[in-house]
Amino acid sequence: xxxxxxxxxxxRTRLERGRSALGPALELVHTGRAPxxxxxxxxxxxxxxxxxxxAAELEALGLILVDSRPGAAAGSQGRPSHRLAVDxxxxxxxxxxxxxxxxxxxxxxxxxxTVATTPGCVIVSSDPAQVLGAVVAExxxxxxxxxxxxxxxxxxxxxxxxxxxxxxxxxxxxAWPAGAPVRDLFVEQVRAAGIEGPAFTGNDVNxxxxxxxxxxxxxxxxxxxxxxxxxxxxxxxxxxxxRLHTGSSGLALEVGHLTVNPEGRPCHCGSRxxxxxETDPLAFLxxxxxxxxxxxxxxxxxxxxxxxxxxxxxxxxxxxxxxDRLGQGLAGLVNILNPDRVILGGLHRELLDADxxxxxxxxxxxxxxxxxxxxxxxxxTLDHNSLVGAAELAWQPxxxxxxxxxx
Amino acid sequence: xxxxxxxxxxxRTRLERGRSALGPALELVHTGRAPxxxxxxxxxxxxxxxxxxxAAELEALGLILVDSRPGAAAGSQGRPSHRLAVDxxxxxxxxxxxxxxxxxxxxxxxxxxTVATTPGCVIVSSDPAQVLGAVVAExxxxxxxxxxxxxxxxxxxxxxxxxxxxxxxxxxxxAWPAGAPVRDLFVEQVRAAGIEGPAFTGNDVNxxxxxxxxxxxxxxxxxxxxxxxxxxxxxxxxxxxxRLHTGSSGLALEVGHLTVNPEGRPCHCGSRxxxxxETDPLAFLxxxxxxxxxxxxxxxxxxxxxxxxxxxxxxxxxxxxxxDRLGQGLAGLVNILNPDRVILGGLHRELLDADxxxxxxxxxxxxxxxxxxxxxxxxxTLDHNSLVGAAELAWQPxxxxxxxxxx
DNA sequence: GGAGTTTGTTTAGGTTCGGCACAAAGTAAG
DNA sequence: CTTACTTTGTGCCGAACCTAAACAAACTCC
Numbered sequence: 001x002x003x004x005x006x007x008x009x010x011x012r013t014r015l016e017r018g019r020s021a022l023g024p025a026l027e028l029v030h031t032g033r034a035p036x037x038x039x040x041x042x043x044x045x046x047x048x049x050x051x052x053x054x055a056a057e058l059e060a061l062g063l064i065l066v067d068s069r070p071g072a073a074a075g076s077q078g079r080p081s082h083r084l085a086v087d088x089x090x091x092x093x094x095x096x097x098x099x100x101x102x103x104x105x106x107x108x109x110x111x112x113x114t115v116a117t118t119p120g121c122v123i124v125s126s127d128p129a130q131v132l133g134a135v136v137a138e139x140x141x142x143x144x145x146x147x148x149x150x151x152x153x154x155x156x157x158x159x160x161x162x163x164x165x166x167x168x169x170x171x172x173x174x175a176w177p178a179g180a181p182v183r184d185l186f187v188e189q190v191r192a193a194g195i196e197g198p199a200f201t202g203n204d205v206n207x208x209x210x211x212x213x214x215x216x217x218x219x220x221x222x223x224x225x226x227x228x229x230x231x232x233x234x235x236x237x238x239x240x241x242x243r244l245h246t247g248s249s250g251l252a253l254e255v256g257h258l259t260v261n262p263e264g265r266p267c268h269c270g271s272r273x274x275x276x277x278e279t280d281p282l283a284f285l286x287x288x289x290x291x292x293x294x295x296x297x298x299x300x301x302x303x304x305x306x307x308x309x310x311x312x313x314x315x316x317x318x319x320x321x322x323x324d325r326l327g328q329g330l331a332g333l334v335n336i337l338n339p340d341r342v343i344l345g346g347l348h349r350e351l352l353d354a355d356x357x358x359x360x361x362x363x364x365x366x367x368x369x370x371x372x373x374x375x376x377x378x379x380x381t382l383d384h385n386s387l388v389g390a391a392e393l394a395w396q397p398x399x400x401x402x403x404x405x406x407x
Numbered sequence: 408x409x410x411x412x413x414x415x416x417x418x419r420t421r422l423e424r425g426r427s428a429l430g431p432a433l434e435l436v437h438t439g440r441a442p443x444x445x446x447x448x449x450x451x452x453x454x455x456x457x458x459x460x461x462a463a464e465l466e467a468l469g470l471i472l473v474d475s476r477p478g479a480a481a482g483s484q485g486r487p488s489h490r491l492a493v494d495x496x497x498x499x500x501x502x503x504x505x506x507x508x509x510x511x512x513x514x515x516x517x518x519x520x521t522v523a524t525t526p527g528c529v530i531v532s533s534d535p536a537q538v539l540g541a542v543v544a545e546x547x548x549x550x551x552x553x554x555x556x557x558x559x560x561x562x563x564x565x566x567x568x569x570x571x572x573x574x575x576x577x578x579x580x581x582a583w584p585a586g587a588p589v590r591d592l593f594v595e596q597v598r599a600a601g602i603e604g605p606a607f608t609g610n611d612v613n614x615x616x617x618x619x620x621x622x623x624x625x626x627x628x629x630x631x632x633x634x635x636x637x638x639x640x641x642x643x644x645x646x647x648x649x650r651l652h653t654g655s656s657g658l659a660l661e662v663g664h665l666t667v668n669p670e671g672r673p674c675h676c677g678s679r680x681x682x683x684x685e686t687d688p689l690a691f692l693x694x695x696x697x698x699x700x701x702x703x704x705x706x707x708x709x710x711x712x713x714x715x716x717x718x719x720x721x722x723x724x725x726x727x728x729x730x731d732r733l734g735q736g737l738a739g740l741v742n743i744l745n746p747d748r749v750i751l752g753g754l755h756r757e758l759l760d761a762d763x764x765x766x767x768x769x770x771x772x773x774x775x776x777x778x779x780x781x782x783x784x785x786x787x788t789l790d791h792n793s794l795v796g797a798a799e800l801a802w803q804p805x806x807x808x809x810x811x812x813x814x
Numbered sequence: 815g816g817a818g819t820t821t822g823t824t825t826a827g828g829t830t831c832g833g834c835a836c837a838a839a840g841t842a843a844g
Numbered sequence: 845c846t847t848a849c850t851t852t853g854t855g856c857c858g859a860a861c862c863t864a865a866a867c868a869a870a871c872t873c874c
Contacts, residue, residue: 019861020861037822041821046862047862047863047864049822049823049824049863052822053861053862070869070871075871075872077819077820077871078818078821078871079822080821081822082822160776162776170775222655236743240652245647246745247630247745247746248745248746248747250745251775252743252744252745253743253745254743255742256742257739257742257773257775258665258739259666259667260666269775271773332665332666335658335661335663335664336661336740337654337659338654338657338659338660339655340655368577368676369576369661426829427830427831428831444853445853448852453831453832454831455853455854456831456832456855456856457830457832458853459852459854460830482840483851484840484849484850485849485850486838486839486840486850486853487839487851487852488851489852489853
């Protein structure tokens with residue numbers, strides 16, 4: 001009996017109970033759905049004993065605080081439950097975002113709270129490695145200043161990211177080559193900077209959707225559709241049961257080429273009237289008869305126009321045209337995906353704010369079922385939601401298995 | 408201490424091990440992915456001891472057979488593993504399908520094998536209750552003749568089925584009222600016929616996709632997109648990680664109103680050139696300049712035309728037009744859903760067979776990423792896949808928890 | 815201040831699964 | 845046919861994890 005086939009010899013040594021529920025419990029605290037130990041007990045569906053052990057273990061890991069002082073909480077009848085909160089002195093992750101305007105780095109704690117951030121920086125190179133090096137350098141400086149433990153890094157890029165390769169397929173706004181290996185480049189820079197933990201990369205709208213689902217307007221949604229436009233083109237994302245629906249190779253929700261205007265503008269895809277070219281800031285400025293400025297500022301220019309000159313007939317007409325196109329696109333997506341909530345970002349969010357009734361009416365009219373027609377359409381609520389989403393990406397291993405991720 | 412809050416007193420009595428893996432194990436045998444106990448062991452990721460207990464338990468439940476005779480299997484080195492197979496004398500489910508042509512009932516065993524079926528029957532009423540009564544009566548007769556235990560019933564209908572209400576939102580081909588409570592009506596008829604087990608209802612294309620994923624051309628696909636057209640309109644379905652993606656209220660993949668031809672036919676939805684009116688049998692007959700027959704036979708008429716008169720210039724031109732439109736629609740869906748396999752049914756399957764290269768080229772050209780463009784597009788392979796899918800619906804509780812479902 | 819309610823804690827016990835040793839059943843080679 | 849080797853099935857033990865139950869603690873309400 002020398003050549004043994006049994007190799008799965010995972011010797012576990014810890015004796016505490018409540019290990020398997022560790023991840024779900026941390027996620028509940030992380031997303032604010034378990035403010036007390038009593039709520040944690042019911043949410044996990046375990047006994048008080050188990051929930052107590054789980055909370056104690058998470059506290060021992062330095063991730064959460066269990067406030068067991070008498071008098072810490074009160075209000076209803078019975079013994080007040082211990083309050084649960086993210087440990088503000090606990091580990092952080094490095095979150096980074098690259099976009100047409102520039103880049104930004106931040107440290108994000110559990111709960112999605114940004115504990116340190118750089119001001120927006122300007123990109124000085126069109127070489128992905130150099131840009132990511134600058135981003136990581138900023139993040140490393142933040143980490144040094146804070147003196148906190150880092151357990152991972154996440155990067156948001158304005159491009160579809162193919163999995164499992166981790167390549168950016170259309171980083172057009174960055175003048176990067178299509179297919180740039182952003183994941184590997186980012187990992188490399190993170191390693192070179194001596195930052196610990198795994199490093200991940202994702203599409204900015206996907207990550208924004210994830211952030212909104214966990215900490216913003218998407219909380220509690222079962223099937224959350226997110227659509228946003230920043231500078232050029234339109235991005236989409238779907239969060240199903242708390243997880244990003246990335247498709248089989250990370251390219252799902254590439255919604256830009258839905259036809260929303262049969263007689264519309266020609267698109268580089270060969271068709272015409274695509275969502276991409278009909279509802280982005282450039283389309284808005286064009287419809288309003290304004291001269292577009294530099295690419296990085298298209299969103300700001302459009303936002304200013306919408307907010308300050310909405311009384312102007314040409315601006316209003318342009319807004320209404322884009323709202324109708326956007327509504328048509330959203331209706332198509334609602335028919336295909338049947339979400340229970342829709343969140344809009346970037347210029348789309350501004351369009352929603354400008355005339356919510358009109359957008360909702362278009363969607364209701366064009367989507368087939370009254371039930372679907374009444375899907376709530378909301379504006380995103382988080383500042384820098386892509387950045388927070390990048391942090392979520394880095395936190396995910398910890399949320400999945402805190403014990404394994406921290407040791 | 409009288410008013411106790413702890414009420415979850417689930418006293419379990421069985422002593423066997425391998426309970427939690429019972430469902431996954433049965434699913435592996437059911438879908439043919441665990442032909443032997445050794446494979447079951449590795450697929451489940453448990454020890455041989457546990458897998459043995461699981462297999463024994465499933466055999467004790469009368470669901471599978473474990474062939475432990477020496478010499479039952481051989482071929483490679485080492486001790487041959489016990490063969491696993493569905494118990495052919497085990498329980499069955501009642502599967503039923505209603506469509507424009509008529510209806511059909513069948514008994515389906517584990518593994519998706521149809522053990523008894525009625526010939527196609529003609530619908531003689533436009534009252535849902537009466538039709539379902541006739542369907543269930545046929546099924547009950549099959550059950551009586553077979554003398555086998557029934558553990559559930561499933562029904563496929565040509566309509567979106569809203570959840571959790573179980574209402575058919577657009578049963579147009581059946582002349583049923585929109586919003587007909589098909590689930591409740593079906594449950595009622597099943598109960599009245601004295602058939603045991605829970606009863607479920609689902610959309611026919613959804614169920615066809617489920618069947619193809621488990622027993623047909625979709626086996627092994629991670630994200631399976633299924634598109635089909637029977638008589639009028641187009642249906643879609645998505646299977647993600649082996650489960651139907653139904654959206655938040657069962658209405659996902661309502662793909663009929665994607666715009667695929669900006670200058671196309673007007674659609675009742677108010678737009679023009681929708682997939683629904685551009686790629687269904689009626690559109691094909693119209694494009695070929697043929698007079699459509701009665702609604703129930705549109706598919707058959709189109710199929711005959713495609714197969715026997717493809718040399719005819721008008722037929723070929725019509726096929727190519729529809730292929731282009733279908734390709735555009737599929738490309739849009741591929742961009743949004745990023746599936747790793749596409750399966751076509753009904754007339755779409757015939758179009759694929761007529762000119763596979765053309766359809767694949769259109770999809771590759773119109774979908775954005777080369778990677779997505781190379782999505783395999785296949786024809787469905789199961790006879791009566793909606794019927795088998797209806798059976799899958801009824802089997803699901805057993806697959807989820809065999810112990811609970813059978814006792 | 816006592817009754818009632820809700821939650822935390824301790825203890826005991828049970829279920830499930832992995833590790834391990836060994837037996838069983840085949841193939842491969844002489 | 846025998847021996848070596850490979851692979852799989854089985855029985856036993858213990859660890860891990862959780863529930864149940866009883867009790868203690870901390871609040872509200874009257």
